[in-house]
Amino acid sequence: MKIAEISEAFKISLEAMLASKMRSFLASLGVLIGISFVIIMGWILDGLDSAMQDTFNIMGADVLYIDKFDWAGGKNWDEIRQRKNITIEQVNEFTAKVKNAELIFPTARRWGASMVYEGENYSGFPILGTTYEQSLSPAGEITVGRHFSQFEDLQGANVVVVGYNIYEKIFEGKNPEGTIVKLNGHKFRVIGVIKKQGNMFFDFIDNQVFIPMNAFLKTFGNFDRSISIGVKAGSVDNLDAVRDEVRGVMRSIRDLKPHQDDDFSINETKAFEKQVASLRTIVWSVGIGLTVLSFVVGIIGIMNIMFVSVVERTKEIGIRKALGAKRASIAWQFIMESALLCFMGAILSFVICSVIAYFAAVYLPELISDKLGFLSKTLPYNLLFWATLVSVVVGMLAGLIPAVRAAKLDPVDAMRSE
Amino acid sequence: MKKRIIEIDKVAKVYKMGSEKVFALREVSVDIHENEYVAIMGPSGSGKSTLMNILGCLDTPTGGRYAIEEADVSRMNDNQLADIRNRKIGFVFQTFNLLPRATSLKNVELPLIYAGISASERQEKAKLALKKVGLEDRMTHKPNELSGGQRQRVAIARALVNNPSIILADEPTGNLDTKTGEEIMQLFADLWKGGNTIILVTHEEDIAKHAHRIIKIRDGLIESDLKNPAPVIA
Numbered sequence: 001m002k003i004a005e006i007s008e009a010f011k012i013s014l015e016a017m018l019a020s021k022m023r024s025f026l027a028s029l030g031v032l033i034g035i036s037f038v039i040i041m042g043w044i045l046d047g048l049d050s051a052m053q054d055t056f057n058i059m060g061a062d063v064l065y066i067d068k069f070d071w072a073g074g075k076n077w078d079e080i081r082q083r084k085n086i087t088i089e090q091v092n093e094f095t096a097k098v099k100n101a102e103l104i105f106p107t108a109r110r111w112g113a114s115m116v117y118e119g120e121n122y123s124g125f126p127i128l129g130t131t132y133e134q135s136l137s138p139a140g141e142i143t144v145g146r147h148f149s150q151f152e153d154l155q156g157a158n159v160v161v162v163g164y165n166i167y168e169k170i171f172e173g174k175n176p177e178g179t180i181v182k183l184n185g186h187k188f189r190v191i192g193v194i195k196k197q198g199n200m201f202f203d204f205i206d207n208q209v210f211i212p213m214n215a216f217l218k219t220f221g222n223f224d225r226s227i228s229i230g231v232k233a234g235s236v237d238n239l240d241a242v243r244d245e246v247r248g249v250m251r252s253i254r255d256l257k258p259h260q261d262d263d264f265s266i267n268e269t270k271a272f273e274k275q276v277a278s279l280r281t282i283v284w285s286v287g288i289g290l291t292v293l294s295f296v297v298g299i300i301g302i303m304n305i306m307f308v309s310v311v312e313r314t315k316e317i318g319i320r321k322a323l324g325a326k327r328a329s330i331a332w333q334f335i336m337e338s339a340l341l342c343f344m345g346a347i348l349s350f351v352i353c354s355v356i357a358y359f360a361a362v363y364l365p366e367l368i369s370d371k372l373g374f375l376s377k378t379l380p381y382n383l384l385f386w387a388t389l390v391s392v393v394v395g396m397l398a399g400l401i402p403a404v405r406a407a408k409l410d411p412v413d414a415m416r417s418e
Numbered sequence: 419m420k421k422r423i424i425e426i427d428k429v430a431k432v433y434k435m436g437s438e439k440v441f442a443l444r445e446v447s448v449d450i451h452e453n454e455y456v457a458i459m460g461p462s463g464s465g466k467s468t469l470m471n472i473l474g475c476l477d478t479p480t481g482g483r484y485a486i487e488e489a490d491v492s493r494m495n496d497n498q499l500a501d502i503r504n505r506k507i508g509f510v511f512q513t514f515n516l517l518p519r520a521t522s523l524k525n526v527e528l529p530l531i532y533a534g535i536s537a538s539e540r541q542e543k544a545k546l547a548l549k550k551v552g553l554e555d556r557m558t559h560k561p562n563e564l565s566g567g568q569r570q571r572v573a574i575a576r577a578l579v580n581n582p583s584i585i586l587a588d589e590p591t592g593n594l595d596t597k598t599g600e601e602i603m604q605l606f607a608d609l610w611k612g613g614n615t616i617i618l619v620t621h622e623e624d625i626a627k628h629a630h631r632i633i634k635i636r637d638g639l640i641e642s643d644l645k646n647p648a649p650v651i652a
Binding site: 019316320322 | 471474476477496497500501503504505509511515516517519528529530531532533534535536537540576
């Protein structure tokens, strides 16, 4: 094929598409819907991913959580339930023995706490007892006031640091520093607010309050639940070494024999990542199914229109062939028209999806729930590239059979048709 | 003796209609030389159209040999025939066969596109061809903005534009009134004087009389092949 022929084929297909705009639009509708599916899906997943990533960063990619329970699930629940609790004595022994970790911060949790402030009673959040070290972890970052000091920690002072949601709900944005509240009937002084960290998945992170571990044990003395231990490795590279050490120390503290399995779990944010990955796969498979379906419908629509286009242009094809157009030249004319239809479908879809994405990201969190704050105002650009490529290829395939039929027309017969 | 452009040797065309064979051309032999002006005549059903399609490389014979400028086209495939049509044959049809949505200039450029000639050269050549047929002021008009005679002139310009070996005109005045038809015949006479080889396919005696040689076809055979002693001077 010569350049002149290719550019001619392109011009013809463009003219053909513009000559009947409504028909072209309707023909590309199937493809438009198919691509929109992919883009919207990719856009949502992208938003989820980055929200997820933010949360992982707060929890710390280099942090291990030693816990009675396993985050990843999938293990024998009965076996896990029968595990012995991790006690404060074990925590203290552990803290003394582990050498490689940068930070160790235990957390004891009590569900169903209540807080009374100015005569109003708020409940439905947990109280966490932790140590001064927690304030040094990413999860302990403060936005208002301060975290508790090492001294307050040791002393078991009645001070409380509240999560962001509680701060917003109870104090309505006012500076709560120095306020006295009643936690489960005990007087505590509010000293700070933890930075907002959650999103729609990890909302609970902002729905808790922190008090010094010693105050926690003093106040809720007969605490019979397992304590969780956060161990910050310092860097992801150091994680394997710390994991090995932590496991060894824990096994010796829990008196495990070499043949016995661990009776505790070492959790990492990776466990969540795995779960999220399987969720992603499900969303994608459903999405891909829908997309393939609408693409099939789209292809049939485009193929149909292309057959009509060939019939309409039979005389023109005859004339062109008589004047020297080869088969490939005629075929390309129709393949390009079909690809162009799909390309236009893709472009229209981008425009529509961009508008949807922008307004959804701006207004939905306000109108429906700020849990939708993870939505991005822009579409993922790499996806746009692939969607365009796929749509053009699909268009060419859809145009192939009509194009071959056109190319094979006999010039004499074709010129005779009206 | 002038150069032989067309050599038709015992060409036959047989169509199969179910189990029956239809002999459109039985055995036709003709030579046409450079700068001849030939009319092919015959009533409908004589095989005249079949011969014209074979001459124009729009169809291939089922028997015999056909060569244009020594190139045997009787066994060529679709794409090779397209190339021969593009380079060696200029068509003028009864119904003009112009692209309705394209301007005169664009219509005339068409064969050059398939010859792979660049856009600027195409335009230059197309303008020249349109000038030759007296339509230099109608270049941007579309066919529906032109009269029948003007449309046929565009078609003739298109036939000329690639400097073909022969101009093959199929009833070129069939859709025109007598006066316009005469003007078109004048144009052909001028082209002949300019050195072109012209083959005119017609069933009208008056039109055929413009040619210098008249071949009559009947029942798939050549009935007569005579020099026209006194061609009409248009």
